[in-house]
Amino acid sequence: MKRLFAAVSVAAVLAAAPAMAQAPDLVAVNGIFDQGFNHSEVMRTAAHLTDRIGGRMTNSPQMRETERWTQERFREWGLSNVRAEGFEFGRGWSIVRSDARMVEPRPLELRAIPVAWTPGTDGTISGEVVLAPMSRVADFDKHRGKLAGKIVMISEPTDAEDPTTPQFRRWTDEELAGRTAYVQPNHAPVTVSRDGGRDNFALRMDEFLASEGALGWVRMSYRDGGLLHGAGYTHRVGATPRLPGMELAAEDYRRLARLSRAGAAPKLELLSEVRFHDEDVNAYNVLADIPGTSRSGEYVMAGAHFDSWVAADGAVDNAAGTAVVMEAARILKALNVRPKRTIRFALWNGEEQGLHGSLAYVDRHLATRAPLGDAELDALPNGQTWRARWPVQPRDGHDDLVAYFNIDNGSGRIRGVNAEGNVAAAAVFEEWLEPFHSLGATTVSLRPAGGTDHVYMQTVGIPGFQFIQDPLDYGSRLHHTSIDSYDHLKPEDLRQAAVVLAGLLLAAANSDEPLPRMPLPTRPTPTDPFTQ
């Protein structure tokens, strides 16, 4: 069904735009297969990023080493114009050690991780817990006067979940076929919050807890099974909270909540030893090129964010994508390709806190957006107002970037491309994917894929795409968790992904015509006509 549908699409578009069709260079594909399957370095790259460097929080010492090491690799492989491009991010933060124990009513080691960008405990702190769930400012009043000297449990405990679906899966052909249909976008009105959203709530809660004399706070992991995350967002200079916060395993948190409700007065000992790193508040994207031989200025780009959280080693999110992008660079360079257009490889920083690195690149090189004309709002971090600002204001380099491919969905092999509603590009992708059908990369979907670094490209009319990857156990148990380590990477899948990516990059760099674009985005009409 999918194949038939695809064939119809291609035929329809080819009739309208015959110049776009171009047979893939199968000899080049042979070279890519050879480098990618017989001389792969992708797992060696991934092992260094995960086992050796470990979790790579933006602006942490581990990320500084990653910024250095990735550039060194690109240079060793002979890429050109290898460089780091800085953007303001905030403070670095890293964990030295941590521990959490229940000491009353009985001794028990708990599973815990410091919440990112909260301060340490300055030695072990010890106190009774108090269950005081809060998720908005209005909740503070309920707990006022009860928190002094306490460790505050800020999450409402939820019931355990029953894992009734397999954690690990691959797309079936039927499921892939089901993804090809166009999905109409939903345009809700974009609102801009003056109080800065989640960062601000974290800071207001911190202020409240500190003023109440609380010792610190713990929250519940949002996944069962003892998994931890530790995500936090208060990384801006001057926005560091006063109290330490730790995340507890759901099972440990729920036990504490039950004991507390049953009157057993559980008491905790918490140790969080963390460091802040303020030497440089800039984070750096790493860029490297294979220069084009003609069509001066035009380039195609592949990117992946190379920062991660620190509950484990940031393997599937996103050493996987990083290693695939780097491997595609290595493959193409090893083949000594001479593409018409430049091929650029980008490793984005600060993705986990809001796609900061790719937005910085977009704003610097591709397009910006008009200010709102409200001094307070226009002083907010770029990403907080970006979507509310119109019109898009293309920069000089806007037309140069003809296609952007992003990888950030774990270590599952590439099963196709999400064409983001770009029907004309979809028809081209059908052609370009042909040599990779035998690797399982068959599907062109018109769907959008959100949540990662191609998104800001899309907001300014750059053809930016994320691949369809086999989901494996990315979303179910690895994404941002304490078990996101090298063991759960799939070597065959990552080799395949690097081969497919290298192939598409080369096709995009050498095609006679640039990949078709969507019209430059303008303010959408709200889907619900009764909103404004």
Next chain:
Amino acid sequence: MKRLFAAVSVAAVLAAAPAMAQAPDLVAVNGIFDQGFNHSEVMRTAAHLTDRIGGRMTNSPQMRETERWTQERFREWGLSNVRAEGFEFGRGWSIVRSDARMVEPRPLELRAIPVAWTPGTDGTISGEVVLAPMSRVADFDKHRGKLAGKIVMISEPTDAEDPTTPQFRRWTDEELAGRTAYVQPNHAPVTVSRDGGRDNFALRMDEFLASEGALGWVRMSYRDGGLLHGAGYTHRVGATPRLPGMELAAEDYRRLARLSRAGAAPKLELLSEVRFHDEDVNAYNVLADIPGTSRSGEYVMAGAHFDSWVAADGAVDNAAGTAVVMEAARILKALNVRPKRTIRFALWNGEEQGLHGSLAYVDRHLATRAPLGDAELDALPNGQTWRARWPVQPRDGHDDLVAYFNIDNGSGRIRGVNAEGNVAAAAVFEEWLEPFHSLGATTVSLRPAGGTDHVYMQTVGIPGFQFIQDPLDYGSRLHHTSIDSYDHLKPEDLRQAAVVLAGLLLAAANSDEPLPRMPLPTRPTPTDPFTQ
């Protein structure tokens, strides 16, 4: 299909033994439903065993409290003859605190638990790791001379598993129907090891490592996902190892192994603070009765082991079964039943280390087995030679115990009974289960169910049975793991199980004829005629 099959079985047997059929007392069942569903205490009992007491290792302070508290409950509920029956087990052991960190090549908190009955580290120990997998004595030579001052990684690291099946499931009607067929037993020759099996290997490895000057050892968890277990078996007096041992999460262990192989010389800090408890080397089963009104001496019995491991709180294994057995007692006592036969409730100790508590009961009250006549072998712990010793020698009380029901398969509701090849009993169970069909308890299987406390009853010809329970996530992620806590218990299921158990106990206690038995076991003919 299942129903048809069942009906045929019952009809066939009824024709042969009409005296056995007896309509269930439905008025009594009404009372059981009322107590079990409207006045249930099962979750309160489970909460106390798990949240308040926690992991209940045999002879630990937590188990001493459990022995006391369960007797107190039975007495409060008005049961008779509440008592603790001791048997020699060995030392108690409990964890005070533990911690494991990688300090080189980078700092990282590891997930770890002390291995049961290994000594503590006496403060933090610190050393490089050496990968030296060993699973039999012949492996020692490979590693000799390389272990001094090292923390030894004794497991061969295996690859991560892909969780492609759902962790949580219930039996479908089709699956239940598939379980009713008779499965022929396989009789392999029984061998008796002079060296005592796994305990002995642990001790010989300990001796080897200590003589080599190793600091301690770590092993890999046998489950992925950061789950821990910590099982160990060196609980006998005089058999305590010299070196501390800890289990690491599979992800943490594999990372260490990779770093070690890559030449990164990982270094660990381990802290294991544990206590041994030698005040009393006996463990105690707890027994309580509802006395019979006639048929003096005959009794029916329900049992569950109430000991657990300590990685979490021993919830599904086996606070669940313990709470169900206790709740069945509470229900029947609250209804003030006057059964013909005594109904006995048994909480077994030392199950996790080899069904020691139920074996002690069998050997004391039901039957023993002839000695082998080899002084060395006959001095081994009872369970190590039991199955090799013939003939079975019934004790005076052998005929008194007419039916034993065991619960030890997690918190899944009862879907039926495993009749252990006892065709005559199966026909009776079909009758007895009838009033509980609406609760999902419908299936009588002829299959045996191994691995828990009814097994030794079976070995001496007592009709001992384990229920068919919905598997839920017992085997997949909870059994013996660090997330076996109260959250994963299913209140509706446990209430149902207590109701069904109470109903079956009452039926068995009041039936005109005792439940049919299998012939007294004699030495089986080996299935393979070429073995002896």
